[in-house]
Amino acid sequence: MVNDVLSRMGDSARYYTNRQQIIDDIEVGTADAADAAGIPVMTADEIEALADIMCAKDRTVGITPGREVVFTEDACIECMYTDNGNCGNGVDMGRLEASLIMERSMAMDSLELAINDYSVKAVKPLLANEIQALEEINMLMTVPYFYGSMTNLGIYYAPDGPHGNPADLMREFKVDEAREAAENAAIQMADDIVYVSTALMKAGAEGYNFDTIGSAGDADFYGALIGIKKLREEYPNVYINTGMSSENVLGIHGDLEFEGHQLAGIYPNEQVKLCEMVGANSFGCVINTNTSKSSAWNIARAVTITKDCVKHANIPVHVNQGMGVGGVPMCECPPIDILSRANKALVELANVDGI
Secondary structure, three states, X not given: OOOOEEEEEOOOOEEEEOXXXXXXXXXXXXXXXXXXXXXXXXXXXXXXXXXXXXXXXXXXXXXXXXXXXEOOOOOOOHHHXXXXXXXXXXXXXXXXXXXXXXXXXXXXXXXXXXXXXXXXXXXXXXXXXXXXXXXXXXXXXXXXXXXXXXXOHHHHEOOOOOEOOHHHHHHOOOHHHHHHHHHHHHHHHHHHHHHHHHXXXXXXXXXXXXXXXXXXXXXXXXXXXXXXXXXXXXXXXXXXXXXXXXXXXXXXXXXOEEOOEXXXXXXXXXXXXXXHHOOOOXXXXXXXXXXXXXXXXXXXXXXXXXXXXXXXXXXXXEOOOEOOEOOOOOOOOOOXXXXXXXXXHHHHOOOOOEO
16 A cells, blocks of 8 residues: 555654554554543544545645634743744743734634743742732733633642652652652642632633643642632632643542542543542643654544543543644644544544533
């Protein structure tokens, strides 16, 4: 068979292949996802449909009319003025100008204010400045304007934070001390979430995007759930988006539970239920990209896991699709050919509500 299909690897390297090899990769990828998460594989019709998307001759592909979804984002305005090394344009402008361009020229469906150090702990000492900026910018915005940050439990550990570093403690076989440090840091992070988010809600933020939840493992997810639950109790009508950091929650602590639910090792179909429980309005599932595998393999995994997440969700699922997640290659500026194919596959085969 002639290798006439131009495709990419998970690190974005281009190569030529053929339809049968694409189908083979899809079948192996969906089987891998099903085995990892304990969920069904893609159907034969879905495999053929994904092969059609991957083998399309056009450089980019588009959504079938009528299947359009909304875009949410994380710190998207920073892409206008950060340098190319940070996946940005390097255009000298402020956050106000970037917000207006993203709204009026890029047609974003929502936007958020954020700082370069995209972490809730880093926002706390700058809160007065962020409140002022939010009030000024929001008066000129039409689309929903949120605030956003990562939970980022890691910076609560030494040497950046006041708590012992579980990684260092475990290397010394101090497992109990490591778990205690993680629990204490999670509670402090939850307190910071409440302090920062409630102040910004009072200033007029129309929602909060908690991004990259679980990046420091199950204690990170635990603290985020506690903080978000308290925010929901304080502001019953505010919009809350919860975006994860990985397809399964790393068991750094290992024994943490939230209201009777084990956190370590759970996949998006269970993650979304916990986010629903604490009052999230939407959920961003994450499926990690394997750079040594083909994009067909990676997108098949993303479709398989995301489709099952959507099936179990009672809130909109806005799949995370960026550098290294959601079937997208791991590089700073994802190539539009595979990015558009991953978008189309997740919308039309996994039935996501947004990206």
